[in-house]
Amino acid sequence: MRPLVLFAQAGFVFAVIGAWQYGSTAGIFDPTILPSPSQVVLALGKLIQSRAFLADAFDTVTRVTAAFVIGAPIALATGFVMGENLGVGRSLAPLFNLVLAVPQSIFLPIFVLLFGLGFTEKLIFGITHVFFVVAVNAMAAVREVPHGQVVLARSFGAGKLRIYRSIYLPAMAPQIVTGLRLGIIFDIIGILLAEMYASRSGLGVLLLRWGESYAVDKLMAATVLISVVTILINELMRVFEHRVGRWRQAVEFQ
Amino acid sequence: MTPARPIVIETRRLGKVFSVDRAPIVALEDISFSVPEGSFVSLVGPSGCGKSTLLQILAGLVSSSSGEVLVDGVAVRHPVPDKISVMFQDATLLPWKRITENIEFPLEIAGMTAAERHKRAAEMLALVALAEFGERYPHELSGGMRQRIAIARALAPNPRILLMDEPFGALDEQTRIKMGHELLRIWAKTKKTIFFITHSLTEALFLSDTVLVMSHRPGRIVGVIEDTLPRPRTYDIIGSAEFGAARNRIWKLISQDDDEAAEGGMASL
């Protein structure tokens, strides 16, 4: 069934693009509202060569990366502490889960009020997006460690480093990677939102500006580009997730 | 010998072939037996020999590849819930429904009115001696109790035939023995025809009138043992010489089959 499924998925995507192109050529769609796929591809080509666009894209990527590179390690460390130390875990976990329950985007205005929205502030906004989800998953990862095995290994005289490498790491890896994957997705959402809301540079600003000026072909090109890149990042992380979790009994859900 | 009773279940040269990844697997081969009304027939055999497949065919859940299955002389092609009830190792009680609602569920599907359903459910609960638990949820009951409710649910539509696929397999030994007694008591009272699948030779001989012995895959009937031990039976009967002899006969049939399998190479496992 596998090849048939892939075929159907590819077929679906092509059908959508095909219908879209058909609609545009047949004049069903107003080109000032919905440009044709070919127009979008053309606009995309121009954007990629435009220095201004690349500069904004670079800004966005920098913010996203910086937020992740700073936020993830702190979050992992926090999550491990929460997982190992039951007291800390029990007091902090409810708070973290509460934060995760409400999408953090809502606090953007307060953020802007409190801190303004310079580079640092946007960075912090992104970091908060990364922090909570990675920490909660790191905490859950600690719970995945089979303590029976650890005790057994110690009784054989295995050193701490050895135990960390061969028991802790493989057991925790899948959950940690899941957290990192979600972290980067939330990070991207947070940074782009911050840029759309109050910024002078970055992809978010471009999108909003193009929207307001009805530059639909550029808007669509950039939007689709961002979507595709995000999907690719997600899928890559998923593959990674799968590979570190290969030793586990795969529960076939997705 | 008891006078001849009408045959309710009959299989004639039943066969089932699965094709997995384009390689055919013969699950059942040339299965022929008949079950008289009101009798208790067991099927024993090694793991993977196709016992469950056979039961699913009898229940109308799976179609056969060759041969026939007749219930009351009519071929079985789909489930016939008013005549045949099925029980599995897992009670599969619906967790969001109370016990009474669970027992009533098949009756609801069959279109019985609410008043009739309530009455019938109460009767069944009394039959399995769990009347006080009607308002509880399945997770509040022990494994043995859940299986008793499953029996109550299976008997609620008043079927003629009860098919049971290792219903006590997940229970500990003591509960198993008690459930065996329970089942015999209920059977004596309701006089249903029971087709019972089990791993355990002891359980099969303890419960049944007839024991069908099945080979490893491809499953064939390699022997039929008539169990003439007197009824009503209690568990201490398994100490008797007659019991031991019958069990040895079954064991011989199975080991013979095992040796043939070994000779034929591991590929046939």
Added chain:
Amino acid sequence: MRRLLVIVVFLGAWEATRRFDLVGPLLVASPGEIVGALVKSWPDYLGALRFTVTEIAIALAAAWTVGIATGAIAGTIPFLGATSGPLLSSLFAVPLITWYPLFMVWFGIGMTSKIIYAAVSGFFPIAINTMNGIRGTDPRYVTFGRAIGCSHRQVVFRILLPMAMPSIMSGLRIGTALIVIGVIVAEMLASLGGIGYLISYYRSIYATGHVYLGILFALACALAANWGLTLLERRYTRWRELQIAER
């Protein structure tokens, strides 16, 4: 009683930090300022609330129905599930907010664009969770259903959907949160009205008290939706809570 005292002390300290200028007026609003904003502008807030709640309600109705239906269909037909499952999860990763400018072009800056944006946001987790809930059901329950003579429809509605309820509920929770916040965030970016619109407006004129009041209204919406869901959960998945409690 003690809790009430803690809250009163907290509010008092909060008010004090502003009164004594411990923190600047642009950063934090004191409870007094927030109440003042409410007293001054409550008609605006009420109108905005009506606007926002309407959008949320329509988006919820759309996302819940289409989401559960899609998830149910994908969950019960194996081929559809195998095909759409990965597609849905992949699309879920897309930062939907980046599509809002396009929605603005296509649907204007009135209610429609926000409703569609929020509904699409909520659709994905609902559909995915419903599908997984159904696919994750122990197949023995389906066998049981068939053995007692259930039709295909009965198996889906009487066995699979109730069995998948906890999963569906979890999806509804995530989806509803995304919808409520989605509507408000979209209003903050570009809108004709609504709580988010007010928040943005007041922020631009540095009316801190008003901004915090707006955020409180937004949180109230989120909490109300959450509370509604908890009631629903209690009605339909009590058995699950009891089951977990028993362990």
